[in-house]
Amino acid sequence: MTQYTEQDFINQLTGKGQGAAPARLGTRFNAEGQFLPEPGNTIVAHVPEGSKIQTELAALAQKMKALPGAEHFAFTPVSSYHMTVFQGVIEFRRKEGFWPPFLPMDATIDSVTAHMVEKLKTFPKSSRFEIKPIALTPLGLTVAGKTSEDEIALRDFRDQLADCFGYRHPDHDDYTFHITMAYLIKFMAPEQARIHAQAIKALSDEFLAKVPDIELGTSDFCTFEDMNHFEPVVFDL
Template sequence: MHAPYVSPKLATFSTAYNDAPPRDLGKRYSEEGEFLPEPGNTVVCHLIEGSKTQNAIIKARQRLIDMPEATTHLAFTPISSLHMTVFQGIIEYRRKWPYWPKEMSESSSIAEMTSFYLDRLHGFPKLPAFEMQVTSVTPYGLGMTGATPEDNRVVAEWRDAFADAFGYRHPNHEIYEFHITFAYGRRWFEPECLPAWQLMLDDCLRELRSEAPVIEMRPPAFCEFRDMKHFEELIVFEAL
């Protein structure tokens, strides 16, 4: 009899693959799942309120919440915060280049940095629109890629333009994996529970790709945040 299937990707969420606690535990959120202060700014596309996409994604998110291990192993962000990051802005705990622009002091306040970027981004060029699709579902959320090769090219153009405006490129700039976060890990999963998760996640992916083959999102927006629960739009970048 064959062992229940667990993908290599899902297996990385297990205690068998991890000795240290999840990376952001104690910094972004507590062991109890409460989100901690972590101010910064970023560029994201929020979901369109009331859209078919939002409804499908909320349904998928609820299926994760309903799993037996979810309430003890994951810290879920609010539905209102669901978004896809287009470009990572600055954040309190990353204050060195290439996560922070060289022309600004590393001791600048987050408010000063947001004001600096508000001035700089008002001249941001208009770029073509792009569409995204879901390619994977994990315990942490959705993996995304362009709906077509041209969409991949265009979203990369947006990222390059933001990198010029922000004054840095993260080391993973060229290979950044787009995603919509549902939750962060509070603890790793025991291997024996993962086959049930695999079945549920595979089913979620099939449903999402059927119900929302293209993910409806608002245009990219420069946002400020105090923690991972809310991203306030300050500038919306309308596409061509």
């Protein structure tokens, strides 16, 4: 389970070792924080609409938006909040390890989706799991299985999906589960990053004291056109 330090956040916010601009600038979002077309598919467990945890996360997002430096982020809609169970394919990530084998790299997203839906027709029912929050980061909430048994069930689910689709992302075994709430669109100056990182840590401590676990909906295979909405296609895997 990944543990982040204040210095990790500062490095992330200042762009240390990340190149000239934040990752996905120009493909996922623009410099004004508007989300761009980026079609793909994924398996996610949504934060249920109207649930207590959605209300808590919405309140947390408002606090994040009020922090100094918030203009450096593009915030995702509350209605889109989810935990990714297994990363599918995405238009701008066509390479080995991120694409089902035996399909050409230039296949349309729709044709890959149809292939994956067909594969899921014989997918066994996954074990149920519950999750808990671990920490707030500048980009959202990291989470994990509520118990060791939940974590094992969640990891086993990912292994089964990898076997079903025939590929594993490079970070498959050490993937950090999370609920994305924002994307960094512009790096910060070091002092601004330090202030922001400390504020995020304070919000994290406050949230973890108040919210011991997180309610999620079923794990569904979804399609998306951008990061604003994830439409279920195959329900309750």
